[in-house]
Amino acid sequence: MKRLLTLLAVFLLVAGCANIPLESQPVVVSGDKPAQAPVDVPEPAAGIDSLTVTRQFIRNSATPGTANADARVYLDDEARRTWKPSPxxxxxxxxxxxxxxxSSPQENPDEQLVNVRGFKLGTLSPDNAFIPQKAEYSQQFKLRKQANGQWRIVDPPQDLAITDEDFSVNYFRVPIRFYSPDSGTFVPDLRYVAAKPQSGLPGRVMDLVLQGPSEGLKGAVKDLLADQVTTDTNVRSTDDGTLDVALTGIGGASLADRTLIAAQIVLSLQTVTLSRIRLLADGTALVPDHEYWRSSDLPAYNTEIEPNLELKGLMTVNGRVRSLGDGAPVGGPAGNGGYKVVSAAQSVDGKRLAVVEERDGRQWLRVGDLGHDLGSVELFGGSLSRPTWRPVPRGSGGVSGEVWTVVDHNTVARVTLAADGRWVKAGVDATMLTGLGQITELRLSRDGSRLAAVVNGQLVIASIVRTADSVALRSPRSLQERQLKDVVDVDWATQDHLIVATSSSTLPVVKVPLDGQRMDAFNSSNLTPPVHGVTAAPNRQNLVADAGGLWVASELGEVWRPQAHTVTEADPFYPG
Known part of the structure; x- marks a missing residue:
């Protein structure tokens, strides 16, 4: 009987251990006993004043995944027990x-009010996306001297504030991938996860995959995983170095959908693991006969949205369109002077050209095949922004058929290719964007999920939500409002980074992630401000135009060099 009981106890212990997560997080204990910080978080140094206590509370609020233990030690016993900060x-x-x-005298010498003043850069939303905001930050703290003579906070705020530096140290940016049925590619959704412990990064990333797209991208992409899909066990590394991801709730998903789900998971995890990934669904391989995955196993989903390297790009010079490759004019009226070209755009596939033409005191849109006559579209105004092309839709036969522009700085317009070969106007619900001000530039992302715009000299992005009978712009957000001013042009360097030109002499060209969480300045050597144009594309040199001509650079610290066929008064553009 003793042996039986011993074996039973061991069995129960092992069974219990099977449900213990690989990482645990301290939680606030309810009841009368004050919650104490974990033993490995020391109490603050004795004798520090209330200003220092407040500053250190903020600096220690950045450590995620610990029930805010590092900040909680700056609270009095009651606050430690009851404080539940908002997500x-x-x-x-x-x-x-x-x-x-x-402002008001304190009657109790053992109590003090401390005001915190700063500048708000943005928020990390509950879905782990950074949302840029430009505002003053103000918060008041009440502190009380404890029986041991130490100052402690008695009314901690519900909303946590941390510094930009501490955020960068404690959080890791990950592009979570979501599928776009429109372009047949995967779209990055920049999210932030706790950087430590590093071993738990794959699990935290997988949690975000299961949560679906962030609020700013909803509707622009497809959520392949239904609400009932979850992980059956923790995401974990095995002894042979494989990362196991076991899903449940996939149900009767088709082979095509299962393959896309596999691609979404592998692409999202590739920034946090080099291991091969084992994908299971309800105990068997997610994709039949394909249990183990690496990113090299995936097809090139971006082939259709990245311009072919043989397409060298074009430029408008003195009313004509010329090649960036050899400086020669393109064929047809756009290159020989038949049209007075103000601006132009080449489709991502390189086959078509859209130009803004000056005619009869107005600006008109023309669209057609590159090197041929371009049909005039019934779209005109006092000004039209440089055209921008929608990517080649999946299943369209590989030809671009939609162009966008902005009429008179306040009307976002698009034209589509009808079945009879005519280019006709189509609607766009752009109220959220136009409500921000005058739009001078507009660029569709090459995956078709977003656009970047210059509005009142500020950089703005928005998502593009398509349904069967409508197209709408949603969630417009201004990026780097505080530092990035006088923007004159923008282009998509990659799916998640923008290259921006300004008229500023101190920040002529910068690189900005699509959420605007940071900004990096290019070397300004050799440039002659103001810069008036910029173009960029994946696997291409960044190209800018200033008073002296065209200049190229690949990296942030690289000195700008003259483009091979540089001319003054040129406006360059890569396909897109």
Whole structure:
């Protein structure tokens, strides 16, 4: 009987251990006993003043996944027990002030009010996406001297604030991938996960995949995983170095959908693991006869949205369209002077050209095959922004058939190719974007899910939501409002990064991720501000235009070099 009981106890212990997660997080304990910080989080140094306590509370609020244990030690016993901060974070500038509140006298010498003042850069939303915001940050803290003589916060805020530097150290940016049926590619959705422990990164990324697209991308992409899909066990590494991802709830998904789900998971995890990935669904291979995956096993989903390297790009010079490859004019009226070209855009596939033509005191749109006569579209105004092409839709036969422009800085318009070969106007619900101000530039992303625009000299992005009978712009957001001003042009360097030109002499060209969480300046050597144009594309040199001509550079720190066929007054553009 003793042996039987011993074996039973061991069995129960092992069974219990099977459900213990690979990572645990401290939780706030309810009840009368004050919650204490974990033993490995020391109490603050003795004797620090209330201003220092407040500053250190903010600096220690950045550590995720610990029930805010590092910040909780700056609270009094009651606050430690009851404090439940809201999900999400406010990110403030690294330089912030803490001052005593002198607006009203404090009757109790053992209590003090401390005001925190700073600049708000953005928030980390509950879905782990960064949302840029430009605002002043202000928060008041009440502190009380404890029986041991130490100052502690008694009313911590529900909304956590951390500095930009601490956010960068403690959070890791990951592009979670979601499928776009429109372009047949995967679209990055920039999200942020706790950087430590590093071993748990794949699990945290997989959680975001299962949550679906962030609020700013919903509707622009397809969520391949239904609400009932979850992981059957923790995402974990096995002894042979394989990363196991076991799903449940896939049900009767087709082979095509299962293959896309596999691609979504592998593409999302590739930034946090080099291991091969074992994908299971309800105990068997997610994709029959394909249990183990690496990113090299996936097809090239971006082939249709990235311009062929043989397409060298074009430029408009003195009313004509010329090649960036050899400087020669393109065929047809667009190159020989038959049209007075103001601006132009080449389709991603390289086969078509859209130009804005000056005619009869107005600007008109023309669209057609490159090297031939371009049909005039019934779309005109006092000004039209440089055209931009929608990517080749999946299943369309490989030919671009939609162009966008902005009429008179306030009307977003698009034209589509009808069955009879005519280019006709189609509607766009752009109210959310046009409500922000005057639009001078517009660029569709080459995956078709977003657009970038210059609005009142600011950089703005928005998502493009398509249904069977409508197209709408949603979730417009201004990026780097505080530092990035006087924007004159923008282009998509990759799916998740933009190259921006400004008229500023101090920041003529910068690189910005699509969420605007940071900004990196290019070397300004050899440029003659103001820069008036920029173009970029995957696997291409960045190309800018200034008063002296055209200049190329591949990296941020690289000195700009003259483009091989540089001319003054040129506006360059890669396909897209």
């Amino acid at each position: 999400g974070l406010t990110i403030i500038d690294d330089t912030f002030g803490t001052v005593y509140d002198t």
